[in-house]
Amino acid sequence: MALKLVEEQAPAGYERLVYIEDEEAGLRAFVCVHSTVLGPAVGGCRMWNYATLDEARTDVLRLAAGMTNKNAMAGLGLGGGKSVIIGDPRSDKTEALFRAFGRAIESFGGSYYTAEDVGISPEDMANVAKETAYAVGLDHGAHASGDPSPFTAEGVFQCLKVGAKAVFGTDDLAGRRVLVQGLGHVGWSLAEKLHAAGAELVVSDVNAEAVEKARASLGAEVCPPGEIFAQQMDVFAPCALGGILTHETVAQLTARLVCGAANNQLLEPSVAEDLLARDCLYLPDYVVNAGGIISVAGEVHHAGPEYRADRLVQIAGRVAQIVETSRKERKTTIQVADDIVADILAKAAKVEALAV
Incomplete structure (x- = not known):
């Protein structure tokens, strides 16, 4: 070997x-x-x-x-x-x-x-x-859950509507200018949902074929990757790689709401303070993008489709609670979410220690 x-x-x-x-x-x-x-x-x-x-x-x-935080917050026992x-x-x-x-x-x-x-x-x-029993997200098999991307996109979309209600007073996205960065499996699915909801769609991706498809089939405006933060937008949906939100990029950001599927969107935690100071609501990535791991968790636990459906519904409610606590306690949303995760892990570690 x-x-x-x-x-x-x-x-x-x-x-x-x-x-x-x-x-x-x-x-x-x-x-x-x-x-x-x-x-x-x-x-x-x-x-x-x-x-x-x-x-x-x-x-x-x-x-x-980030996966520890995501799985803990979603209550998956993983x-x-x-x-x-x-x-x-x-x-x-x-x-x-x-x-x-x-x-x-x-x-x-x-x-x-x-x-x-x-x-x-x-x-x-x-x-x-073919070589391991510990690969999930499969299309075939007794407990197969398939591609997790559509479930991630659905969770992000529902959370985006929660954020819109908090920021704009309504979850109606008709006419809202939303910039989707990244048109992979999740970004594309989210873009389709936004288009169906009547959003004014702007897309950006290094893949020219993907952006041209979005222009043709979704009526999207195309933004070069290097010009994202020069755009006027109501909502920014980062769905590519992490670290896109920095002190420098946030200083240019025109969006009032950030809600996307990318992991680790904040280059460092202090960037959340900049967003708060600019009155831009940031919905913590590891909370809103949990749909995919929820789908996969059902496969790990050999659970049925009800397991996934129940937990998908809970994502938006969890985000609404985080936003409410953030405003009440004057903390950033990521501080609130991190505090919840720290409490979950501390309690689990204490139970584990007592069991030894």
Whole structure:
């Protein structure tokens, strides 16, 4: 076997960080388990053409911690983890690569389940599943839940309406100028929902084919990626990669509401203070984008469709409570959400300690 797993020193607060390599299969990847306090770690696999190993390592660490928050907030009985594969998803995919990755996941013995994320399709995950029982988000099988993207998009859309009601006094999106950054599976599905709701749609993506399709079929205005923050908009929906909201970009932002599917939208937590100062309501990403992991959790727990349906409905209500608490206590929404997660994890850790 050419597969190599190298245990790296996990940062404080993390449980495990592993570098994976299989030269024959062309695989270079990281798996990070952030926390299993609430249950086995679950989080998707991202395939991206990272410039360096350090860049990939930094991303997997941020994403894994975010999954702990997301899974805790959604009440799924799952911990947080993430994986990234280094490569171009448009040209570097092979069955051998994904099967090698599957063997690596199998070696975790169920402490980490993987699923689709940016650059990964259900077909790719099916190849991973040929080598492991811990691949989910599958199209086929006794408990298959399929592509989680549509469920992520539905959750974001419902939360966006909650945010619109809080900011504009109505959840009617007709005529609202909404900029969707990123037209992958989730961004595209969200754009379709916004178009159907009568929003004035602006889209941006590095994929020229995707933006042209949005222009033709959704009547969207196209914005070059480098000009996003120069646009007039009512709502900003980041659905690409993280770190888009910085002190500099927020200073230019015209939106009154930020609600999108991307993970880790804030480059650093203090950016939330800038948004608050500009009277821009930020809906915490790991709360609003939980639809996909809710769908996947049903597969992990071998639960039926009612499990997913019940929890999808709860996302918008959770966001409404966070907004209410934020305004009452004069805290940023991310502070409120983080406090809730910290309380959930502390209580679980206390129960775990008593059981030992």
